[in-house]
Amino acid sequence: MFNKFHKQSASRLNVVVVTPLGEGGKGGIDRMMDSIRYEFREHPRAEVDLRFVASRGANIYLSPIVLAWALLRIIYLQASQGIDVIHINLSANMSAYRKFIVAAVASALRIPYVVHLHSGEFGHFWESCNGFPRRRIEILFSKAKFVIVLGRVWSDLIVTNLPELADRIIIMPNSTRKRRHDFHADGPVKILFLGRLGPAKGIGELLDSFEMIRHRNDWQATLAGDGAVTETRILVERLGLAERVSVPGWLDDRGVTAKLQEADILVLPSWVENLPMCVVEAFAHGLAVVCTPVGALPEIVEHERTGLLVPVKNAPALAQALGRLLTDPALRARLGIQARAQHAIQFEIGAYVDKLVGVWQGASRAERRRADRSSSMTAGAR
Structure with missing residues (x-):
């Protein structure tokens, strides 16, 4: 033997x-x-x-x-x-x-x-x-x-x-694997966060930015991940955002894929990263990406071409970037198409x-x- x-x-x-x-x-x-x-x-x-x-x-x-x-x-x-x-x-x-x-x-x-x-x-x-x-x-x-x-x-x-x-x-x-994704013409724009819920991922700034755009009725958000799930749900309730923002907790591979297929925007306002999988997955699905220029992210996310880069710990800038994408469906589509093309070449x-x-x-x-x-x-x- x-x-x-x-x-x-x-x-x-x-x-x-x-x-x-x-x-x-x-x-x-x-x-x-x-x-x-x-x-x-x-x-x-x-x-x-x-x-x-x-x-x-x-x-x-x-x-x-x-x-x-x-x-x-x-x-x-x-x-x-x-x-x-x-x-x-x-x-x-x-x-x-x-x-x-x-x-x-x-x-x-x-x-x-x-x-x-x-x-x-x-x-x-x-x-x-x-x-x-x-x-x-x-x-x-x-x-x-x-x-x-x-x-x-x-x-x-x-x-x-x-x-x-x-x-x-x-x-x-x-x-990641190649994915098929259809751009959504109707209904509210769906914003997705994937990652460990907590300060280092910029959850505080993200919720602050949601407060700044709460007057708009054309968006919904999902914050999916492990970490401070209960604390995030409590904060969402306290801010009066529960009808707009869901916090489902950790999702398995099938759940993540389903959320990516439903989404229009991936947002990741992290303080520190290496090269997060969720951004590469968002590229594969053709989503418009909003993230911070930390770790290797500036090497793959080209501002105004394959995504929007916002400063770390800057809720107003994050709200402005999200507001642009909510207002401009052509911009969302263009960023997503170019991100997906980049994925096919590089990822x-x-x-x-x-x-x-x-x-x-x-x-x-x-x-x-x-x-x-x-x-x-x-x-x-x-």
Whole structure:
């Protein structure tokens, strides 16, 4: 059985993806990993055997057990069939500490790994670290065969701190499946927010902007996501916006897709982001996007062409942008059409997965070359 597994490993690339919650998990990176998962199911790549392991789980108090189980699975898979590459999804804070352990185990087992940085807060986290944590971050990146980032802003962050990694950084913005979307000519304009409800996503400014346009009777809004759901519902009631604004809580993939198909505008007034999946999904659906120029968003949202950019923590500017889109259906349609065209060129999941497979193959070949050189040097010494 052992030999059979290793014979398969020689002909196929065995890849393990380490992701926080697993299939259907709440959060952008799990949605991105689900997009990859679904693409492999619908269009299998014969050269890749792909597995996912969760490193945190839904219950944060059980995360040490989930992490231990993930490590045991990695050890078992390496022993039984061999792992060619581990794909490590990296965020800030405790996620980083968990990934330090995953990377250390991968190195101990001599498995090459790729780091996929997806946190908008990682720069602040890195800057706040000193001593041992900072050293672990440097080791994590330095031992990676490649580091995938979502935009130039994150490439610049890594190169500034670790210039020797410049030739190992690969920029790969989040991607999604193509979607069909019809522009709505009748009824109220539907505004959609998708994300974790709370201050950092600009929920306070968003509700303030809704108050500023409440005199208009041509719009409705949905604020969907996890986080401060109850608190947001209470605030909506207190502001007298309950007839206009619904707060359904977390939606699964089918629910998110349904809301995107119904919507006309996606709004995301965040204080901090990396490259949120909801904006890429809005592009796929042809929605007009209103967002803040944080993280890698200015790299994909071109003001007045594929969306409208508004300053962070500026409710009047947000209200003005929403008011423009409510008043001007031609502008909504133009932004949505151009965003959808941009998605087809840059953010389609099939092309993304093909490139990702190339990254995994490159990481595996790099490790084989290193091992071959090591073997040659050992033989020469003898």
